Amino acid sequence: MSNGDTSVARPGEASVTYRTVRRYVWLAYGLALIFLVIFAWGSDFFSPKGERTLYTARCQNGQWEDGHCTGRLESAERIRYKVQKLHREVAYRAVGASSPAGHLTRCTISNGRNWSCAEDSGPPGSITLGLTNGKPDQSTPGHARTERCVSKWTWFRLRVAEKLS
Numbered sequence: 001m002s003n004g005d006t007s008v009a010r011p012g013e014a015s016v017t018y019r020t021v022r023r024y025v026w027l028a029y030g031l032a033l034i035f036l037v038i039f040a041w042g043s044d045f046f047s048p049k050g051e052r053t054l055y056t057a058r059c060q061n062g063q064w065e066d067g068h069c070t071g072r073l074e075s076a077e078r079i080r081y082k083v084q085k086l087h088r089e090v091a092y093r094a095v096g097a098s099s100p101a102g103h104l105t106r107c108t109i110s111n112g113r114n115w116s117c118a119e120d121s122g123p124p125g126s127i128t129l130g131l132t133n134g135k136p137d138q139s140t141p142g143h144a145r146t147e148r149c150v151s152k153w154t155w156f157r158l159r160v161a162e163k164l165s
Contacts, residue, residue: 042153044134050083050112052134053095055155056127056147064148075158076147079127085109090117092126102126 044053055078062071078095090104104117104126116130116137127149130137136149150158 044152050085051080052112052131053078053080054127054136054149055152057150057155057158058147067148073150073158075155075162078155081112081131083107083109083112083115090115104129 056076057069057073058076059069060072060074062069064070079092079101080095081090081092083090088105088107088109090107090109091102092104093101107115107117109115113131113134119129127147128136
């Protein structure tokens with residue numbers, strides 16, 4: 001305090017406080033970034049152009065009533081849809097399968113997250129005949145299947161629970 005310094009803090013004490021605050025600010029930025037990355041992954045915000053993956057679950061020892069399973073819910077396959085706008089068709093396949101499971105034809109396509117197709121007479125395979133804002137269009141349910149679409153978070157939680165049991 002003898003050199004004209006009017007602060008009550010001892011020398012070096014202010015810089016420690018500044019460093020501590022700066023560390024907490026960077027920690028907050030880091031945590032916010034981690035949260036945003038996890039949120040983007042969970043909501044499928046990032047996906048290859050023209051592609052969309054739907055996550056499915058099946059109802060074991062029960063049946064679907066009003067969108068709810070009366071038995072035990074199990075994770076089922078992930079189905080990836082790839083839009084081919086030029087040909088007005090959508091190819092779909094189970095993730096991990098080497099070849100496409102099928103094609104939906106006579107489609108009206110806006111982009112990879114907004115499309116609808118006419119019902120095909122082929123074998124059952126597609127869980128939906130259209131997407132609206134990346135979600136299965138409830139007015140075009142597709143062929144009769146025992147699986148239903150669930151969120152990525154639900155599918156991932158079911159998958160982890162199955163692996164642990």
